[in-house]
Amino acid sequence: VNVFAISGSLQRRSTNTDLLRVAALVAPEGSEVIRFAALGDVPGFNPDLEEGPVPWAVAELRKGLAAADAVLIATPEYAHGMPGVLKNALDWVVGSAELYGKPVAVLCASPRPDGGARAREWLTQTLAAQGAVTVSSSTVQVRRPTDQEGLTDASVTAAVTSVVRKLLDAANAGSA
Ligand SMILES: Cc1cc2nc3c(=O)[nH]c(=O)nc-3n(C[C@H](O)[C@H](O)[C@H](O)COP(=O)(O)O)c2cc1C
Numbered sequence: 602v603n604v605f606a607i608s609g610s611l612q613r614r615s616t617n618t619d620l621l622r623v624a625a626l627v628a629p630e631g632s633e634v635i636r637f638a639a640l641g642d643v644p645g646f647n648p649d650l651e652e653g654p655v656p657w658a659v660a661e662l663r664k665g666l667a668a669a670d671a672v673l674i675a676t677p678e679y680a681h682g683m684p685g686v687l688k689n690a691l692d693w694v695v696g697s698a699e700l701y702g703k704p705v706a707v708l709c710a711s712p713r714p715d716g717g718a719r720a721r722e723w724l725t726q727t728l729a730a731q732g733a734v735t736v737s738s739s740t741v742q743v744r745r746p747t748d749q750e751g752l753t754d755a756s757v758t759a760a761v762t763s764v765v766r767k768l769l770d771a772a773n774a775g776s777a
Contacts, residue, residue, distance in 0.1 A: 609676025
């Protein structure tokens with residue numbers, strides 16, 4: 602099972618990107634978590650640009666999503682919404698429809714136990730508009746690590762493991 606993972610944070614030391622690293626570590630044999638590394642290179646969406654060859658970062662995004670059996674998105678909340686860079690990237694795949702029918706799990710790393718609920722809600726709506734199926738949406742409380750502390754926090758690992766399992770179950774059920 603091929604899981605394409607997108608972090609909504611461009612921050613170098615991002616707790617959301619950390620969650621995706623944990624997901625890659627806990628993914629069971631036979632599954633692979635591949636992280637999209639070019640979110641910051643995706644230009645502002647413009648339908649005019651869809652007529653020719655699309656910008657390389659958009660091509661990478663579309664290729665990764667097309668090859669995926671499932672998608673994992675971990676995102677911060679900014680000003681009660683998902684980050685603009687994430688929404689922008691999703692706008693690029695409305696017309697090309699790579700998300701259509703795909704199981705998606707949504708994670709939000711926040712220092713607060715209830716942080717990011719609005720971003721998750723908005724993201725879930727955007728995914729539904731694109732025909733994706735959100736199988737799980739949860740906030741994971743992560744204190745900003747001083748030295749990768751978040752990665753060794755047992756409660757974070759347990760939460761991410763449970764979400765990865767749900768996502769893989771949904772992907773397997775869809776392909777059965
Ligand atoms: C400009 C800015 C706005 C934010 N707005 C919100 C918000 O509206 N709601 C929320 O729960 N957290 C908010 N946060 C906190 C971040 O979502 C939180 O720190 C998150 O864990 C950062 O993720 P990252 O480590 O992956 O970059 C905001 C942070 C910044 C920098």
